[in-house]
Amino acid sequence: MDKVLEGLKYAAAGAGGLFAYLFGAWDALIIALVIFVVADYITGIAKAATQGKLSSAVGFKGLLKKVMIFVLVMVGTVVDKAIPAANHAIRSAVIMFYIANEGLSILENAGELGLPLPKTLKSALEKMKDEKPEDVPAEEQE
Template sequence: MENVTTVKVSILGAVGVIGSIIANALGGWDMALRVLVLFMAVDYITGLIVAGVFKKSGKSEMGALESKAGFKGLCRKGMILGIVFIATQLDLLSGTELIRDTVIIGYVVNEAVSIIENAGLMGVPIPDIIKRALEILKSKKGDKND
């Protein structure tokens, strides 16, 4: 029993060290990073629900769960964190905190839009003000002159 406790403490300690190294590389575990990671998790989970339960995913041919689509989603989330890492390094280079925060805010908005779209695919009623805001954001996203 003592061996199990030692192994458990060692594993938890290693996970804690790795997590703190990653959080430090991303500029610290502040509110902005916590919100981004939370929104990324909620978006991924709601995407799984849309595909697995409602079979309405636009990411697969049949609209159902597909491991390849799920893996691509995780890769995209990993790349978002990679871009936050790059923004953090640019902030360190320039002596500011503007670039990282701007990047995180942009991705939080993008994740929020995706969560709302997933909710709509589930049949959750979306208030008109949010629908209009989404339409504006989508039209801005498609406008290459900005």
């Protein structure tokens, strides 16, 4: 039993090290991103369910988009590692962009579910998302 626990400790340490290498750190930004991604997916399902448009194909496509968000965070982290002077600025910018994007989507979903939307929250998220990627159609950014 002790060997099993020791093996689990090594596995957890290895997983933590891999995570830190790929995503930079388990900090407030990445925690916020995880929360926003999960919340957006849940509110998207709720919106689709209330509109009678629930679809496993659409849900799977949504999951793939969420996975791609984290792939882009990994890319930003690697670029930061390649440019030490960047000091995590690229990773942080990528994460903040997607926090804002997911947050605006959550607000949109909540609005379509009939909830009142706090203007200050929407304004703050719009300020975080200061620019849209040029090569992504606007309808795919929401």
